[in-house]
Amino acid sequence: MSKMHITTSINGDTTEFLAEADQTLLSALRDNLRLTGTKEGCGSGDCGACSVRVDGRVVCSCLMLAPEAQDRAIETIEGMADGDNLHPVQRRFLEEAALQCGFCTPGFLIAARDLLDRNPNPTETEIRFWLAGNLCRCTGYDKIVRAVQKAAEDVRG
Amino acid sequence: MQYSAPETIESALKLLESDDDARVMAGGTDLIVQMTSGMRSPSHVVDIKRIPELCGVVQTADGGWKIGAAVPGAELNEHVELKRDWPGFVEATDLIGSMQVQGRATPVGNLCNASPAGDAVPGMVAAGATVTVAGSNGFRDVAAHDVPAAPGRTNLEKNEFVIAVNLPPKPPNSGDAYLRFIPRTEMDIAVVGTGVFLAFGESGHVREARIALGAIAPTVVFCTEAADALIGSRLEEEAIEAAVLAARNACNPIDDKRGTAEFRVHTVGVLIKRSIAIATQRAKRQVGMD
Numbered sequence: 454m455s456k457m458h459i460t461t462s463i464n465g466d467t468t469e470f471l472a473e474a475d476q477t478l479l480s481a482l483r484d485n486l487r488l489t490g491t492k493e494g495c496g497s498g499d500c501g502a503c504s505v506r507v508d509g510r511v512v513c514s515c516l517m518l519a520p521e522a523q524d525r526a527i528e529t530i531e532g533m534a535d536g537d538n539l540h541p542v543q544r545r546f547l548e549e550a551a552l553q554c555g556f557c558t559p560g561f562l563i564a565a566r567d568l569l570d571r572n573p574n575p576t577e578t579e580i581r582f583w584l585a586g587n588l589c590r591c592t593g594y595d596k597i598v599r600a601v602q603k604a605a606e607d608v609r610g
Numbered sequence: 611m612q613y614s615a616p617e618t619i620e621s622a623l624k625l626l627e628s629d630d631d632a633r634v635m636a637g638g639t640d641l642i643v644q645m646t647s648g649m650r651s652p653s654h655v656v657d658i659k660r661i662p663e664l665c666g667v668v669q670t671a672d673g674g675w676k677i678g679a680a681v682p683g684a685e686l687n688e689h690v691e692l693k694r695d696w697p698g699f700v701e702a703t704d705l706i707g708s709m710q711v712q713g714r715a716t717p718v719g720n721l722c723n724a725s726p727a728g729d730a731v732p733g734m735v736a737a738g739a740t741v742t743v744a745g746s747n748g749f750r751d752v753a754a755h756d757v758p759a760a761p762g763r764t765n766l767e768k769n770e771f772v773i774a775v776n777l778p779p780k781p782p783n784s785g786d787a788y789l790r791f792i793p794r795t796e797m798d799i800a801v802v803g804t805g806v807f808l809a810f811g812e813s814g815h816v817r818e819a820r821i822a823l824g825a826i827a828p829t830v831v832f833c834t835e836a837a838d839a840l841i842g843s844r845l846e847e848e849a850i851e852a853a854v855l856a857a858r859n860a861c862n863p864i865d866d867k868r869g870t871a872e873f874r875v876h877t878v879g880v881l882i883k884r885s886i887a888i889a890t891q892r893a894k895r896q897v898g899m900d
């Protein structure tokens with residue numbers, strides 16, 4: 454089976470790559486495009502480490518086929534900071550020590566930024582529900598929730 | 611494996627006809643997991659998300675709703691009018707997975723995956739949904755509860771696929787509700803799920819009722835016996851107890867790590883009562899009856 458030629462937008466840049474039809478977007482990002490910020494925890498939709506935004510919606514890139522990316526707009530963690538300027542949610546994760554090993558962090562950041570884009574004033578319950586698809590095995594969720602609350606304050610200005 | 615994303619229903623049908631091992635994909639949240647775990651290996655995945663007719667939610671001339679088979683849960687949950695008419699169905703769909711899963715998962719995929727525990731299914735059946743099926747002979751409408759045949763298998767013909775879920779116009783003084791029991795508070799698979807729809811007459815008696823039970827039999831149970839026990843009543847205790855008994859009698863559950871058969875039968879009764887209460891409250895709130 455010959456590979457498929459996919460043209461897509463990744464973090465605003467038109468990107469072309471070759472993919473197997475049954476390859477996941479996660480694998481294409483990491484293995485073909487070397488965008489390794491997006492992580493693979495479970496490969497089955499449970500952990501959220503592979504979260505990316507596709508046409509404005511956060512999805513698990515392990516539950517999307519690479520050829521589906523054709524003509525879509527993909528946003529990964531690599532596009533979150535503006536040069537050296539971290540996004541508020543990234544800065545607050547650092548300041549609030551909301552990470553230990555950091556493996557889950559890109560997924561949490563993608564999901565948390567999406568929440569704040571939609572609702573800059575979420576309640577704690579809303580934050581916890583929104584992040585229910587992201588698992589962290591070391592930091593514990595309280596620090597993460599606190600970092601998102603602080604970032605929300607920053608976003609509201 | 612081959613991947614195609616046709617842009618018309620006709621070309622999707624042709625692709626399905628051309629390959630016996632082809633499989634339709636909507637959100638892929640079941641299918642891709644099944645593929646990566648080696649449970650299924652279709653030779654051709656036909657992605658239906660690029661067919662424009664399948665990507666929208668429209669209100670029909672009679673006041674019902676036509677929900678395209680490619681519309682994910684997140685979009686339904688943002689649809690204010692649909693949610694106002696059929697909150698139980700929308701909430702049932704919204705229970706599927708995380709926000710990431712909601713960005714992709716469709717109620718039709720939930721139905722066609724034919725898991726006994728699919729959450730959108732009892733919600734859809736209680737709402738009185740049909741699905742429109744496209745095939746080589748044209749289109750046909752099928753009651754949602756007639757779609758699953760057995761765990762993992764549907765009654766659709768090999769080359770057919772669902773293009774839409776149709777919800778009827780919501781009658782006056784009516785409400786629907788779906789509840790499930792899971793051992794955790796989020797992100798788990800239903801041990802029992804109950805969908806209830808009630809419509810009340812002028813004098814406050816139940817004019818119309820539908821009850822659907824999930825995860826207590828190989829396929830969803832559309833329990834007319836339980837609904838009949840409520841129709842004509844004013845939801846007196848005896849009527850509700852009769853509905854509970856009928857629902858418990860309709861159960862044919864298994865024991866598994868999530869719950870014993872006995873626990874499931876018991877829980878069906880508890881959840882039906884609570885679902886009836888929510889559906890009633892929703893019906894009455896509309897007319898300010900209490």
Ligand SMILES: Cc1cc2nc3c(=O)[nH]c(=O)nc-3n(C[C@H](O)[C@H](O)[C@H](O)COP(=O)(O)OP(=O)(O)OC[C@H]3O[C@@H](n4cnc5c(N)ncnc54)[C@H](O)[C@@H]3O)c2cc1C
Nearest residue numbers: 498636637638639640641707716719720722723728729772
């Ligand atoms: C982390 C996680 C959590 C989950 N949690 C839940 C949960 O809480 N409750 C629950 O019920 N489910 C849950 N699921 C399962 C899954 O998300 C749902 O069943 C979802 O509704 C499937 O929809 P889909 O569009 O992704 O289907 P797909 O994966 O695209 O398809 C599922 C099946 O249906 C067939 N199919 C799809 N569309 C059509 C069509 N239009 N016509 C004919 N056949 C079709 C496919 O061929 C496939 O066999 C979860 C899944 C994950 C990964």
Ligand code: FES
Nearest residue numbers: 494495496501515
């Ligand atoms: S790797 Fe995708 S959800 Fe875990």
Ligand code: FES
Nearest residue numbers: 553555557589590
């Ligand atoms: S910081 Fe290690 S998994 Fe979350």
